[in-house]
Every structure is written in C-alpha cells, then in structure tokens.
Amino acid sequence: MSEQRPDDTGPVGQRRVRRPAVPPPPPVRPRSNPAQPVHHRTEQIDLSAGFPPVRHETAQIDLSGGLPGGLPIPPRRPRQGRRLGLDVGTVRVGVAISDPTGTLASPLETVRRARDESDLDRIAALVAEHEVTEVVVGEPRHLSGASGASARExxxxxxxxxxxxxxxPVHLVDERLSTVTAASSLRANGLDSRQQRGVIDQAAAVVILQAYLDAQRERT
Incomplete structure (x- = not known):
C-alpha cells in the first residue's frame, strides 16, 4: 500500500501539490442582548430644596470706537416699505407716497380738512392700504428756524x-420753502398758478418726502 502524508495529494514518489492553508475562523463575538438594559453612569443632584437660582447677568460693552479687534460697525440698513409724506394746510392736506424701496416720492392725493376729522381717518386708511411703514409730516418753520402757528398746527x-x-411712526421734518419749491417745479413743467391749485399740496408733500428719503440714504 502506498504511503500517504497529510500534505500530499498522491502516493509517495509522485508529484505533490501543497494545499493552501485554511485561515482560522474569526473569533465569535458575544451578541448583545437587546433586552438587557445598558447602564450609563449618572450623577445624583439633590433637588429636595428646589432648583438652584438662575442668574441673568449682562455686561455693557462700549462699541463707540468700533467692534473688538478694530472691526468696523456695519452700517444700519434702511427700513424697507413705503413712506407717506404729508403737507398739512389749514384747508387741505397734500399726500405723497414712496416706492417700496423708499427711493422715489410721488404724488398720491389731496385730502380736504374736515371738522369731524374724517381727513385723519382717510389718511389712516391710506397707511393701511399701502402698508406704509413711516409717515413724514412737514413742519413749516420761518427762515430763521423759529416755529409759529403753522408749525404748532x-x-x-x-x-x-x-x-x-x-x-x-410719525416723523416731523423741517419743510421750509417746500411749497415755494413745489410751485417752481410746477411752473417749470408748464403749469400756471390756476392749474397748480389742484396739485400744489401734493407737489409740496413730494418735496417734503423726497428730502426725507434722500437724508435717510445719506445717513446709511
């Protein structure tokens, strides 16, 4: 009988082929029991006397010289939304309105003053209708800067x-010479004094509102 060896594929004297080594099986990891709870270490806090006091403290930071590290304070963004401009007279109120970006003022309408203050109700309705964010009222002053009866009104x-x-919000702005400026602009557009009566108050409101819008853009 031919002699056999474990690493041979045939009898002694014939060509032998070495078998590849069989890798050992991977270790069997113990499976966790999902039903078994996992404990995490916690710290006990005694709340028998109630929760500890909560302290709210703030600190004032002076940013007048800029942000820490020399970073400049970013400019304030202009308020978005339409603005309403008013030229208040004893008989009529000229109304002007801006575009949504607050850039350009345009005439809107003229409201007649009334003893029952229905003119105020009409302007309040315009504020709601056009979703106005600010109202600018012209405050007529003398050339010297002093205020009189018209300014008090x-x-x-x-x-x-x-x-x-x-x-x-309602803002008062200096409107010296607004009516004069409006009349000059209307004359430049070919309207005489008789034709100006229906629109002079609106044109004055446009001058008041446009001056306010320009000043706001310069500040920002």
Whole structure:
C-alpha cells in the first residue's frame, strides 16, 4: 500500500501539490442582548430644596470706537416699505407716497380738512392700504428756524394721526420753502398758478418726502 502524508495529494514518489492553508475562523463575538438594559453612569443632584437660582447677568460693552479687534460697525440698513409724506394746510392736506424701496416720492392725493376729522381717518386708511411703514409730516418753520402757528398746527396734526395708525411712526421734518419749491417745479413743467391749485399740496408733500428719503440714504 502506498504511503500517504497529510500534505500530499498522491502516493509517495509522485508529484505533490501543497494545499493552501485554511485561515482560522474569526473569533465569535458575544451578541448583545437587546433586552438587557445598558447602564450609563449618572450623577445624583439633590433637588429636595428646589432648583438652584438662575442668574441673568449682562455686561455693557462700549462699541463707540468700533467692534473688538478694530472691526468696523456695519452700517444700519434702511427700513424697507413705503413712506407717506404729508403737507398739512389749514384747508387741505397734500399726500405723497414712496416706492417700496423708499427711493422715489410721488404724488398720491389731496385730502380736504374736515371738522369731524374724517381727513385723519382717510389718511389712516391710506397707511393701511399701502402698508406704509413711516409717515413724514412737514413742519413749516420761518427762515430763521423759529416755529409759529403753522408749525404748532402740524405738530398737533401729527399727534392726532399717530393715535390712529398704531405702531407706524410719525416723523416731523423741517419743510421750509417746500411749497415755494413745489410751485417752481410746477411752473417749470408748464403749469400756471390756476392749474397748480389742484396739485400744489401734493407737489409740496413730494418735496417734503423726497428730502426725507434722500437724508435717510445719506445717513446709511
């Protein structure tokens, strides 16, 4: 009988072929029992006397010289939304409105003053209709800068309007020579004094509002 060896494929004396080594089986890892709870170490806190006091402290930081590290303070973004401009007279109120970006003022309408203050209701309705974010009321002053009866009337009108339009701010702006400027502009467009009567108040409101919009852009 031919002699056999474990690493041979045939009898002694014939060509032998070495078999590849069989890798050992991987170790069997113990499977975790999903039903077995996993414990995480925690720390016990005694809350028998209640929660510890919560302290809210703030610190004031002076940014007048810029942000820390010399970073400049970013400019304030201009408020978005339409603005309403008013030229308040004893008989009529000229109304102007801006575009949504607050860049250009345009005439809107003329509202006649009324004893029952229905003119204030009409302007409040315009604020709501056009989703106005600010109202600008011209405050007529003398060339010297002093205020007279017309300025007091404009301030009283602004206060009365502010009570009707809620959180929409009302600003008083100096309107010296606004009517004169408006009349000159209308004459330059070929309108005489008789034709100006229907639109002079609106044109004055445009001058007031446009001056305010330009000043706001310069500040930002």
């Amino acid at each position: 404009a301030r009283a009108y602004a206060r009365a309007l502010g009570g009707r339009i809620g959180s929409v």
